[in-house]
Amino acid sequence: MERAEGGMTPLQYAAREGNIEVGRVLIAAGADVNAPEPQHKFSPMLIAIYNGKYDFASLLMEHGANVNDGSLYMAIELRNMDTYTNRPNPPETDRTLTATDVVKMLVARGADPNQVFDKNPPQIQTQGTVTVPEGATAFYRAVKASDLTVMRMLLDKGAKPGLAIKNGGTPLMLAAGGGPARAQEEEVVDKAGRADPVEVISLILDGGADINAVNDLQNTAAHLAASRGNDKVVQYLASRGARLDIKNKQGKTPAEGAPKRTADLIAKLMNGAPAADKAPVAAAATVAPRPVASAASDFPEAPARYILEGNCTTCHTLERVKAKRFDKESWSGLIESMRGKRGGPKDLTDDQIQELADYLSKHFGPAAQ
Numbered sequence: 001m002e003r004a005e006g007g008m009t010p011l012q013y014a015a016r017e018g019n020i021e022v023g024r025v026l027i028a029a030g031a032d033v034n035a036p037e038p039q040h041k042f043s044p045m046l047i048a049i050y051n052g053k054y055d056f057a058s059l060l061m062e063h064g065a066n067v068n069d070g071s072l073y074m075a076i077e078l079r080n081m082d083t084y085t086n087r088p089n090p091p092e093t094d095r096t097l098t099a100t101d102v103v104k105m106l107v108a109r110g111a112d113p114n115q116v117f118d119k120n121p122p123q124i125q126t127q128g129t130v131t132v133p134e135g136a137t138a139f140y141r142a143v144k145a146s147d148l149t150v151m152r153m154l155l156d157k158g159a160k161p162g163l164a165i166k167n168g169g170t171p172l173m174l175a176a177g178g179g180p181a182r183a184q185e186e187e188v189v190d191k192a193g194r195a196d197p198v199e200v201i202s203l204i205l206d207g208g209a210d211i212n213a214v215n216d217l218q219n220t221a222a223h224l225a226a227s228r229g230n231d232k233v234v235q236y237l238a239s240r241g242a243r244l245d246i247k248n249k250q251g252k253t254p255a256e257g258a259p260k261r262t263a264d265l266i267a268k269l270m271n272g273a274p275a276a277d278k279a280p281v282a283a284a285a286t287v288a289p290r291p292v293a294s295a296a297s298d299f300p301e302a303p304a305r306y307i308l309e310g311n312c313t314t315c316h317t318l319e320r321v322k323a324k325r326f327d328k329e330s331w332s333g334l335i336e337s338m339r340g341k342r343g344g345p346k347d348l349t350d351d352q353i354q355e356l357a358d359y360l361s362k363h364f365g366p367a368a369q
Contacts, residue, residue: 007038015044015060018053018094023060033065040122043069050074050121052090054097058105067109072138073117075102077130080145103150113138113159135165143171143204146195151203161207168215175200176233177224198236198349211242218248226258231265234258238269239303245270298322304359307352321364328361 011031014022027033036043045065048056057075061067079099081089092098107113114137121130133140139159142150155161164170175197201221205211214220222242225233234254238244244254244266255266299305308321326334335353348356 009035009037009044011035011044012037012042012047015048015053015056016051018048018051018056020056020059020095023056027059027063033060033063034069036069041119042122043071045069045071046074046119049078049099049102052078052094052099054094054099054102056094057102058097061105061109067106067111068115070115070117070119072103072106072111072113072115073132073136073141074121075099075106076138076141076145076147076150079103079150080141080147081130100149103153107153107157111138113154113157114163117141133165133169134167137163139163140165140171140174143174143200146175146197146200148195148199148203151200155203155207159207161204162209162213164213164215168213168217170209170213170215170221172201172204172209172211172213172221173215173219173224175204176221176230176237177228196349197230197233198352201233201236201240202351205240211237211240212246214246214248217250218246220246220248220254222246222254223248223252223257226254226262226266229259229262231262234262234265235269235307238266239307300363302359304355307348307356308359311348311352321360325364325366326361327365328357331360331365332357 009031011023011026011033012035014026033045034043037047042050043066045057045060046069048054048060049071057065057071076099078090116135116137117132119132121132123130137159139151139154139161140163142154151159161171212220212222220242222234222237222244223246225237247253248257250257253266255263258266299308324334332353335348335356
């Protein structure tokens with residue numbers, strides 16, 4: 001931790017250094033396992049976790065430390081802390097335990113996944129700045145890292161996926177918009193591989209989050225995904241019932257704040273013409289019809305249709321799709337092979353491939369001839 005201003009107890013110092021032997025002596029002598037230090041209000045357990053002393057945190061839990069002191073948020077922070085090439089983080093494993101072990105211990109002992117983290121973390125010379133949005137919960141931090149394992153763990157323990165931070169931003173908005181852009185003044189990589197955003201969003205929505213919730217600027221998750229040009233996420237949100245006509249405080253719909261490609265996709269999803277072709281009517285009549293549009297009417301309305309149009313028309317038209325008569329297994333194999341080709345739809349998830357295969361085999365399979 002940064003230089004202390006004084007007032008720390010011996011147990012807090014032991015926690016910072018991870019000195020379990022001294023910790024046991026102090027606890028046996030009556031040291032308060034929950035007393036916060038005066039500068040940042042960190043308990044001994046928070047101090048231990050923040051410094052990667054996970055075995056010491058376990059010792060404190062064994063002796064009755066309060067598990068709702070913010071330690072759950074901090075353990076998730078350390079589990080997912082970005083790695084800076086010029087500043088090493090605490091070791092992945094302490095003596096025997098990892099941050100993941102501590103998360104499991106805290107959850108098992110009843111840590112509240114909906115508790116707001118209200119501390120201002122000290123800065124550590126070996127780490128990057130830890131910024132906690134006002135009102136953030138442990139679940140919000142897990143979503144920020146696209147940490148599906150911890151998200152599921154917290155949902156199983158009652159995490160509310162719709163809880164917003166102070167500015168009205170929800171975990172769904174965080175997942176859809178990708179979070180705040182990271183400054184590029186330092187070389188940094190994620191500590192662990194990030195999950196597909198569609199998987200993260202799916203888990204949040206399955207947990208009961210409101211897909212059309214708005215933040216203080218009246219932006220929805222669809223607004224944020226569209227503004228980033230994240231077509232894949234826009235498509236998925238639409239397939240789950242997101243409204244694409246909601247206006248934010250600036251009076252803009254998701255399409256009006258999006259790059260042209262994404263705006264055109266939203267126009268399709270709303271069953272209209274691409275935004276650029278809407279007016280004037282006379283000018284629109286001179287635009288040559290697009291191959292996709294000419295065949296689209298032959299494809300029954302369904303979320304899979306938009307997945308198809310958004311991912312499978314870069315190399316060929318829908319007419320080519322119509323000409324094939326495959327069963328589900330053959331469609332699935334074909335789409336999978338396309339995903340692996342150069343220029344193919346590499347962002348398609350396995351679930352989307354199965355959804356497409358179901359749709360195509362039903363409407364363009366052997367039985368549909």
